[in-house]
Amino acid sequence: MTLKITKSDEVIEVSNICFTIYSQPGLGKTSLSFTASRPLMLDFDKGSHRAVNRKDVVQVSDWRDVAEITAADVADHDTIIIDTVGKALDSLSADIIRTSPKLGYGGALNQQGWGQLGTRFGAYLKMLRSFGKDVVLISHMDEKHDGDAIKERLKIAGGSKDLVLTDSDVIARISIFNRQRNLVFSPTESAFGKDPAGIGTMPLPEASSDASPTCLADIISTIKGKLNALSEAQIERQAEVEWFRETLPNMQSADEINGVLGRASQAGLDVKKMVAARAKALGLTFDVQAKEYAERKDAA
DSSP: OOOOOOOTTSOOOOOOOEEEEEESTTSOHHHHHTTSSSEEEEESSSOGGGOTTOOEEEEOSSTHHHHTOOTTTTTTOSEEEEEOHHHHHHHHHHHHHHHOGGGEETTEEOHHHHHHHHHHHHHHHHHHHHTTOEEEEEEEEEEEEETTEEEEEEOOOTTHHHHHHHHOSEEEEEEEETTEEEEEOSOBTTBOOBOTTOOOEEEOOOTTSTTGGGHHHHHHHHHHHHHHHHHHHHHHHHHHHHHHHHHGGGOOSHHHHHTTHHHHHHHOHHHHHHHHHHHHHTTEEEETTTTEEEEOTTOO
């Protein structure tokens, strides 16, 4: 099999993401998730009825209720919500023990069982994303005291928390500042976060706001847009680097070098260093006042 390599000047399109949202109870995680694009909730927590804007729901009593989900089942939806991921993992754990009793002891997973849990849940998320869907994982928050500090953690048993943190493209928490709910993406010393689009913190609209019905759909669209724009910018920058790498060796005069100084400045520090190295190789000197290169006065 030939190794499939994505070249540095080829687009890696972000078409769907896995987005984890967590907070204390009562801050509207479930209601927010229903503002995603054409959502379908796998309701392990049995709390969807409390949402102010409930959409399509599968009420899950047993992992077998959703284990055989297919692309056809979710053809009319763009977003799959798992609420909560902690309860989903509990349900999957029970299914592992049911089908493989040797992987449990006293109703709990043993070490091998935890490994199986990670493998199966990771495969399940990968399958949902293979359907072309965004996946939203909802989690309760747990507080852990570390001296005088309080650290916010996902309320997920055992090592499964690390699985969720690893598989999530984006992680944000709902926090209240000055009576305003905010979605906080940035990680801190006391809280989880994953912010590949550089959003930082954003206020969440009130339920009565015109922006509320499509809030999470708009956020996910913004994240994808920024990630794909980053890819395009990287491609453009790589193209500039390659142009300078190929062109500079053919330049032989100060006029030629000076003609690309503005372009090099836009291309970045590494390109500017390439230009400076070529100028040095040609024996040119830099005139600080004129801000351009000149032939050495003692040149023959």
